[in-house]
Amino acid sequence: MSVASWLLWGFVGTVILTTIMAGSQTLGLTRMNIPYLLGTMFTANRDRAKVIGVGMHLVLGSLFALLYAAAFHAWGAAGWWRGALIGLVHSAFVLVVGMPIMPGIHPRMASEYQGPTATRQLEPPGPLALHYGVQTPVSVVLAHVVYGAVLGGFYRLA
């Protein structure tokens, strides 16, 4: 496995993914702010949470790239469409499994059923993160497919 290729393209792919998600918010497709969502696990301060969240997202994105690289090796080939396919599966997992269990993971997130409490005050994402805007799934899928395509297109197996 090429560690340098994984680190480089994992990082580049995550930067592009983060930019697409932020751009989707700026363009009004979604309210979801991934850095804020992640950063509020550690701090209540809005500005600081976003900074922490960006750092977390870059690290997590690079780690996820390891799974993509493992899949490419198992396949015996990379390529942009293979990466995009894994990205599609990845985004489906995030939306269908990851988002609904967020209230169980995030220490500040309220539950849909119990409502807000003194310690859990953040709006839960709901199924497919639709609470954050009806077009949220579109931007999540798009961002992950591009992330996978970049990884697949540039990752070198040897």
Place this chain on the structure above:
Amino acid sequence: MQEASIRDYAIIGDCRSAALVSRFGSIDWLCWPRFDSSSLFAALLDPIRGGRWSIAPAEPFRSQRRYLPNTNVLETAFETDTGTIRIVDAIPIASEEQTFRLLLPEHEVVRLVVCTRGEVEVETHFEPRPGYAMKRFALRDRGKLGFWVDMGSKCIIFRSDAALSIHADSIAGRQRLRGGEALRFSMSFSSDAPAPLPPLDPWVRDSIERSGAWWEQWIGRAKYEGRHRDAVLRSALLLKLLTYAPSGAIVAAPTTSLPERLGGPLNWDYRYCWLRDASFTARALFGLGYAEEASALVGWLIHTTRLTRPELRTLYDVFGNSPKPERVLPHLRGYRDSRPVRVGNAAQCQIQLDVYGEVIEASVRFIRAGGSFDSETAALLKDLGVYICKHWKDPDNGIWEPRGIRLPHTHSRLLCWVGLDGLLELHWKGHLRRAPLELFKQTRDAIRREIELHSWNDRLQSYVRIPETEELDSSLLALALYGFEAPSSPRMRSTFDRIRERLGADDWLFYRNRALAAEGDGAFGICSFWAAHYLAQGGGPLSEARDLFEAMLGLANDVGLFAEEIDPRSGCPLGNFPQGFTHVGLINAALSLHEREQGVSVTDDRASRSDAALEIRG
């Protein structure tokens, strides 16, 4: 639903946005997320279509209100035959330390309803109408997470412990409250998900207390100890509320299209920052001891003017950009049928030569207060001086911004003189090197000669608005306020007498001028405060200054707020409300009165310039 008039409103805000709350318990104006954003509630401009959020007794009531002492937190008491409720309204604001500790909504309005006597049936109507009542939205009930007004990329979250339900595109409900019982309401704005949803109890009460403490701490820094302290501090609180905290800019007013003449077309958008107001605002803030806010304002001016240097626009948005072009909203009927409703302001394309002097004079006040400039700022100010030297003879639209007419205004030339005089002072104090001093000095003296020769009318024994005419204007009082003429000089005294004779609407109120006045126009609040300021500076007896000032205070509404104008016939406010510049005039007049009474100077008005002028004129 009772239709409120301008005087029935009070303002709440968080130094980013503001809401107008009527004495009938209705929030009839709110633009989010900032002052010049589109409206969420605009019943002020169209009671049917505009949208509102009202909470009030279902039965007939009498209401009385006040700001909680030294805050911008509003308390309204509603008395009915069966009981009394008290509603406390605030747009919460928090200290820096609190923003680190608490999950705060991006913007929020909180309302706390407490029954203090008997039993009262409380009725709530929440009618959001985003985008000046033009934007489509979906209203959803998310159970324990509240009601959501989904506008695509942004949403409004409306929560309460009252029993409420959706009725078409509104939310409504009634609930009977008994003595000691309370209802809590929160409406927050979210463009970032996940949105914070703090539990209403004790969040609403805590937010009100936090905001009250923040305002109290801020106003506690005021150094004013003169008479009418409450009115002066209320004005200071309003100025702070109208300050856009992230940039330091101050918007002229939080509203658009409140008419200068009822039923007329003089309806303008004031949710922007006018350079014209700069130096008097800086004087007011420095005079009250708010050096930090005054410096932020000067910083904003310098930053903003860099973008278009050396030419200046008349107005900018809170970040120093040009506002979007002016447009009409034909679907809104306007306040009391005063059409059209406009958003944006075409005055941004006007030429107003006075703004150059205003920016320089505000910078001079910053230096007098102990500030300093970098070399780039000094170069910018020098460029403004060179621009003045090239253009001071040009006709312009003038301080009152009439559309389509450019004339050589005495007031604009005065401010050109003020600008050059200020630059010479800056040079004398070592803040402006490598400037064309001889050019500045010669032009300054040429402007003085021009005003003294051609803007003075011998027959009238008065300065005049336009050289070689007989037109008067209240802005001529600025000749004394900026130190061009001594307030007690014979020329200034007789000019004041003529203004009073010809522009006085009654004993206390002044029209700006006759050329722009028409049937139904109001008198300008700032003109009366200029007059009080002028008298206090030595233009007349102290008692006369005090009488005028106190008479004006009597024309504020019940919570101490002024609009731009006052109808001399009814005493009712007209124009955008509340207007920062009128309150700047109030503060400056009060500061001058206090100086005269105490024989001390807190505003550092003319002394420094006189020294500099003597040195240079030497």
